[in-house]
Amino acid sequence: MTTITFIHPDNRSEDVKAEEGASVMLAALTHGVDGIVAECGGNAVCATCHVYVDDAWVAKLDPMSDDEDALLDGTASERLPNSRLSCQIKVSPALDGLVVRVPERQS
Amino acid sequence: MNLTDVSAPAAHPTAPADGIAHLDIDPFSIAFFDDPYPAHEAMREAGPVIYLDRWNVYGVARYAEVYAVLNDNRTFCSSRGVGLSDFAKETPWRPPSLILEADPPAHTRTRAVLSKVLSPAVMKRLRDGFMAAAEAKVDELLARGQFDAITELAEAYPLSVFPDALGLKPEGREHLIPYASLVFNAFGPPNELRQQAIARSAPHQAYVTEQCQRDNLTPGGFGACIHAFAETGDITPAEAPLLVRSLLSAGLDTTVYGIGAAVYCLARFPEEWQRLRQDPSLARNAFEEAVRFESPVQTFFRTTTREVEIGGVTIPEGEKVLMFLGSANRDVRRWERPDVYDISRKVSGHVGFGSGIHMCVGQLVARLEGEAVLTALARKVATIEVNGAVKRRYNNTLRGLESLPISITPA
Ligand code: HEM
Ligand code: FES
Numbered sequence: 001m002t003t004i005t006f007i008h009p010d011n012r013s014e015d016v017k018a019e020e021g022a023s024v025m026l027a028a029l030t031h032g033v034d035g036i037v038a039e040c041g042g043n044a045v046c047a048t049c050h051v052y053v054d055d056a057w058v059a060k061l062d063p064m065s066d067d068e069d070a071l072l073d074g075t076a077s078e079r080l081p082n083s084r085l086s087c088q089i090k091v092s093p094a095l096d097g098l099v100v101r102v103p104e105r106q107s
Numbered sequence: 108m109n110l111t112d113v114s115a116p117a118a119h120p121t122a123p124a125d126g127i128a129h130l131d132i133d134p135f136s137i138a139f140f141d142d143p144y145p146a147h148e149a150m151r152e153a154g155p156v157i158y159l160d161r162w163n164v165y166g167v168a169r170y171a172e173v174y175a176v177l178n179d180n181r182t183f184c185s186s187r188g189v190g191l192s193d194f195a196k197e198t199p200w201r202p203p204s205l206i207l208e209a210d211p212p213a214h215t216r217t218r219a220v221l222s223k224v225l226s227p228a229v230m231k232r233l234r235d236g237f238m239a240a241a242e243a244k245v246d247e248l249l250a251r252g253q254f255d256a257i258t259e260l261a262e263a264y265p266l267s268v269f270p271d272a273l274g275l276k277p278e279g280r281e282h283l284i285p286y287a288s289l290v291f292n293a294f295g296p297p298n299e300l301r302q303q304a305i306a307r308s309a310p311h312q313a314y315v316t317e318q319c320q321r322d323n324l325t326p327g328g329f330g331a332c333i334h335a336f337a338e339t340g341d342i343t344p345a346e347a348p349l350l351v352r353s354l355l356s357a358g359l360d361t362t363v364y365g366i367g368a369a370v371y372c373l374a375r376f377p378e379e380w381q382r383l384r385q386d387p388s389l390a391r392n393a394f395e396e397a398v399r400f401e402s403p404v405q406t407f408f409r410t411t412t413r414e415v416e417i418g419g420v421t422i423p424e425g426e427k428v429l430m431f432l433g434s435a436n437r438d439v440r441r442w443e444r445p446d447v448y449d450i451s452r453k454v455s456g457h458v459g460f461g462s463g464i465h466m467c468v469g470q471l472v473a474r475l476e477g478e479a480v481l482t483a484l485a486r487k488v489a490t491i492e493v494n495g496a497v498k499r500r501y502n503n504t505l506r507g508l509e510s511l512p513i514s515i516t517p518a
């Protein structure tokens with residue numbers, strides 16, 4: 001189990017024990033974390049699973065694909081250098097302690 | 108309407124695998140369309156995989172198996188057609204789609220183009236115009252008070268935004284809905300719905316073929332954007348018109364059924380309508396939940412590329428498998444209170460837009476239209492009531508209404 005922390009726009013934070021192999025998006029959904037909408041269910045179409053990755057973690061994630069990069073141009077909340085799509089981040093032991101911020105809006 | 112089958116398929120060459128429930132349900136019959144839910148339940152309860160003797164096809168009606176088939180495109184291919192007709196055995200009624208009826212790697216290339224044409228960034232640019240058009244439409248309908256929610260809202264609104272976004276010229280747009288209805292009927296078996304649709308298809312096909320040409324598409328629209336990808340070499344000039352055709356086939360009628368479904372849900376679930384009025388920001392999810400609840404696109408087929416075991420059943424190579432998206436979306440194994448329309452449901456994961464590599468590439472357009480209409484209704488309308496006879500529209504793939512007479516009052 002890998003612990004992931006989601007911090008909401010009001011600074012409330014939630015820790016989730018994520019299963020390995022799942023995506024960060026799925027971990028949020030299965031544990032009832034609000035604010036990750038995931039309209040396309042993780043198929044990299046919708047950009048409504050947007051998160052801001054804590055600066056300490058950005059470099060530790062696998063680099064994003066061109067598809068993810070293009071989708072991030074359409075996020076509802078502003079795209080920042082640490083923006084990622086949570087459905088494209090795979091949970092692994094190396095990500096234990098990952099911290100992500102949930103944006104104001106997903107659509 | 109009397110829908111007798113005009114040509115039954117030839118006797119099946121291979122006997123279906125053992126240990127599988129045979130059902131004599133015809134999912135393309137009028138009785139089924141009138142009330143599919145008891146049959147959906149019977150199919151789900153009969154097993155993870157079933158066999159439908161009427162059309163000699165395998166079927167999956169539970170969420171888990173529908174999801175599994177959608178997400179294993181190597182075993183369950185699309186290039187042999189996503190209707191009953193097997194392109195390896197029969198000549199398709201029209202040149203196959205370069206995206207819907209294609210497998211990787213061919214699919215990967217065309218899909219990348221349409222993904223860019225219909226991306227979240229493009230939706231941001233369309234948003235204000237789509238919202239304003241919905242407000243204008245609802246104002247116009249409020250002034251009238253009584254109207255048919257199918258023709259005058261579910262059809263009229265997409266017709267007021269989508270053909271322009273695509274870049275179609277004004278003349279001939281009356282072919283669009285009949286053409287799409289034909290396409291979705293043609294995925295079905297050779298019953299009367301399919302045969303009649305194809306028999307009457309020539310003028311609609313001629314219109315569509317013509318409109319897909321570069322010179323007939325307004326600059327800046329989806330169609331012109333697709334053609335621009337032929338200049339950069341992502342697709343060939345010969346492929347561009349066929350990809351435009353995909354949007355003409357799948358982009359209008361589907362949203363007509365989707366918006367119709369949402370309005371019909373809100374008219375039947377007054378408490379949900381009140382919740383939406385109190386919080387119009389739920390509009391987008393209310394539309395999404397209507398897509399789950401009614402599943403405007405009810406079914407698609409795949410064809411097995413090898414012998415495969417699924418749900419403990421072995422399916423031989425070269426078999427058609429029918430996926431019941433609408434049934435998966437109401438499977439109690441996956442959904443709490445599946446027969447309840449709940450506008451705040453966490454609806455992510457429903458298969459109303461499919462799943463996997465073929466998952467609807469136009470879903471963002473559909474959601475934008477749905478959100479626009481429901482937001483305008485929530486802000487401006489106090490009451491929605493059905494005030495006449497509700498009539499169903501029959502199509503081999505699409506589920507929706509022919510007529511939904513309603514009256515609305517201003518907020
Ligand atoms: C509520 C409205 C809609 C519904 C319910 C819907 C449903 C679906 C479904 C279930 C699929 C998957 C097909 C498969 O797996 O074989 C699909 C694919 C597709 N849809 Fe939609 N759709 C809708 C709106 C749209 C719109 C607005 C467009 C175009 C702007 C569109 C274009 C397409 C295309 C081109 C594909 C093929 C994608 C591929 O094969 O990769 N659809 N749609
Ligand atoms: S869930 Fe749709 S892009 Fe991540």
